[in-house]
Amino acid sequence: MNTTYTNGHVVQVKDVVKSFPVGDGEITVLKGISFQVKGGEFVSIVGPSGNGKSTLLNMITGIDRPTDGEVVVTGREVHRMSENQLASWRGENVGIIFQFFQMLPALSLLQNIILPMDFANKYTPKERRERAMHLLERVDLADQAHKLPSMVSGGQQQRAAIARALANDPALLVADEPTGNLDSRTAGDVFDLFSDLVEQGKTMLMVTHDKELARRVPRVLEIIDGKITRDEYVGGAEWAGY
């Protein structure tokens, strides 16, 4: 599905600059970034802490706006959309996976996964439920479906978050250090899940500090001091990590 974008690019970032006001002056975190991601690509973004990785992801998901430059994602000019347009667009087209807090604590895992479908008003209520159950099965959490987030482990929460990111069958998945909180074995499971998804045609952008994982991603984008310093298709090559 969703693969027919301009030049087949799901993500197009062009000359993006991002500055934040700090005290009297401002600091420029992204200093002119341009790159493109094709449908079905798996990209890992690496770089030292505080160099602008999360900021860049925020530009792509529309969570924040660039000071200058253009961001076109799934064919939409993200930098021109209003907050509410962004919210609906994100709900349908982008699945976001955060490092920390993910789930609404008042809702069961199953309800948390139904929620984006409710917001997007996609599928019938019955389908939503079936689909959510199916997604939970896929991340191996079917038996935990009716538990509250606080009743399951960190890794299980993370997997549930991935299931939720897939709820509306978005073309693009964006994850900011999704495994930062997990032990290496669980992190490996989560990563395998991502790989499966990419194989099935999803486009995946992932920020990570985990060199083991980064090594297994086909394309690595390195950001240092707000600039792209490396953009390679390594596909398993050696990487020193940060």
Place this chain on the structure above:
Amino acid sequence: MSVIWQKVWSDVWGNKVRTMLAVLSIAVGVFAVGAIFGMSDQLVVGMDTSHQAVFPSHINTFLMDRIDRDTALALKKNEGVEDVEVLDQVTVRYKINPEDEWGRGAVILRDDYEDQIYDVVQLKEGEWPEGDGIGIERLSAQFFDLDIGDEVIFEMDKTDRALPITGKVRHPFVPPPQFGGDAVFFVDADGMERFNVTEEGFGQLSNVDASRLAQGQLSPFNIPQGEFGQLLVRVEPYSLEFAKEVGSEMKDQLAKENLEVAVTFYQDPEEHWGRIFVEGLNVVLKVLAVVSLFMSLILVLNTITALVTQQTDQIGIIKAIGGTTFTVIKIYLAGVLIFGLLALFVSLPLGAFLAFGITKWFLNLFNIDYEVFQISNRAIVLQVFAAIAAPLIAALWPVLAGATITVREAIASYGLGGDFGSSWLDRTVERVGQRLLSSSYAMALSNMFRRKGRLILTQLVLVTAGATFLMVMSLSSSITHTLDNDLGRRGYDVFLNFDDQYRIDRAVQMAEALDEVEKAEVWFSHSATLLREGQKLKEAGLGADLIGIPMGSDMYQPLIVAGRWLEPGDERVIVIGRETADENNIQVGDTVTLDLAELGDDEWQVVGLYQVIFGGGFSTDAIYAPQQAVFDATKKNNQGSQLYVRTRFHDPDYTAAVDDQLRGEYIGRNMDVFFGQTIHEIREQALSQFGITINMLMFLAVVVAVVGGIGLMGSLSISVVERTREIGVMRAIGARSASIMGMFVMEGVLQGVFSWLIAVPISLIVGRALANALGQTMFEANLDYHYNFQAVIIWLVMILIISTLASVLPARSATRISVRDSLAYA
């Protein structure tokens, strides 16, 4: 239905303490509004409805002489007169047991009980009076503990007679006996003949009757059958001006037949006379109800701000997965709506029942039956608004602020309020705290300032509660103070009213012969009619008593609101009531004419106006003048009927004993005491009248204090939830439950004391204005303001108790947080 409603429900149901506090906050305000507006609506409507139902007369005329039925009914032919009804009323003395002292009562005769026209009295139990059987006014029966079958001894010339009570009757216009009214009895047309008329109900007839007795026109036992002393008239079409015109016309016409009018009352046929007792109070109560509602709303604002702040990250997630701003607004406003509905569910019936209960009690006090449960529609509308719309409006700001937060802001957890530690004030507080207090107290202090927004809102509630409490307490102490001052203007302990005029020197001598008596004085009074600048007033004359006061008397001085009181050297000057002056446009300095009936007219100068602070609404006006001037005008000397006695000691038992002794002495010398009262009895009557006002004010002060407590509790609960992680960390580094608990209780108590510090000066500044407003609505005079400094201490103690209690629950829940919980939370 979207699963998001599940979240709304969990927020409500999952955090029961918060829900309970939010619901309670709203409910208290809604309850206060419902109870007070419901009560005031029903009260006024109930009074007026009952008033209208008895066909109140427009003109109520008391005659100096008696009139026969035909002469009276001839007045029907006058233009504008709808109908005329005759009746009679005399003042008598009665007792229940032969050994009792005489009490003062009124006996009313209706021409035909089965066919009354105006001011209709109703039979409530037993039978209408007939022959020997007498009726008793229902309230009198209650107050004086009399029942059908009991016998009442009436004073009739030399031989007293016991007559059986055969019925209980409701008279629409008797003031509550605990406000100082006399017992009221009813007899039929024959019955009246038995009574020896010593004095007419309004004090005017004694001289007249005495002279008629002397001329042998009236047997001492009888009022001739078929003659009446009182007329009830309605005019058509009604207006007060027209009623006065018809009244004056009537007076002139009666004068031509040598029938003199003693006094005429004009009565509003729509509005109950008791309104004056409730209207001023209603205003104050309504203000307080609105204050409690306002406080409720601040609490809603506080709770929702905290909820939204605390859930900032959840809002972020909702928006990150496709929820719009509108979705978020819906979620939180739905929560508020649920709080409001729950609050309405609790407070609507409670408010309605209390409103009905108070109304019933109040109306019963005013002799009005109110048995069928009723609800004021306006109160319901107000309550629905107060419970649903008002909280939604109050919550709108925090909800909008939370809902428009962007995902980035939400993820960055830059919440709604600023964090502690940035401003100059914060640093100062921190430094002062560390220098003066031990570390856990210093922590409590800086925690208190951590969320400035919430601190301000909580303080607003607590300060409002405190200031309101202090003002209400000052209001009630001002009322007592005003009363005390009024009693303080009375230098006597015992007052006796003789049945006739007696020699002053003799009466004084007899009193002062007693060791217990310090000083005695006798005043002279004569009925008079006030005319203005020689002109007959347009309406019928105002009946009044001209009271001659010995110069330099320190027995009584009313509250002077304009001009001055009588001074030695004064001659033909008078001090009159302010209301009378206002109604007739008389100013200090004006010259008025006093018509002293057979003694002719005289010119007097008004030098001052006085205000009656308490006393029945039905008494005639007193006109005070120098005694010698009154003697000169009436061609009398050295005689009087009102004895004022100052005793050596002033406690109630002592004065009561002196009262007894004096009565004995005088009766022994054939000087009958018609009526008497000690200062303590007057005080009790006045207090029971103002007790209602004071109690209601106290009740609301308590409501307001409760709202303050709930507010603080809510604020602290929020504080506990917000600091779950911090508490976990404190636990992890070894904090005991006692220190965690102590920290929260300390924070609560600090907040309480802080609010107290602010509330005191505010109440000092605003209190007087409120007292003046109440004084103006209740007495049309400023209350003698008395700031209640005792209440300042009381409120400090109360706020310490309230804030400790309000802190305990949240503090205990804080101690239950384990390290694991606090980490699992995030």
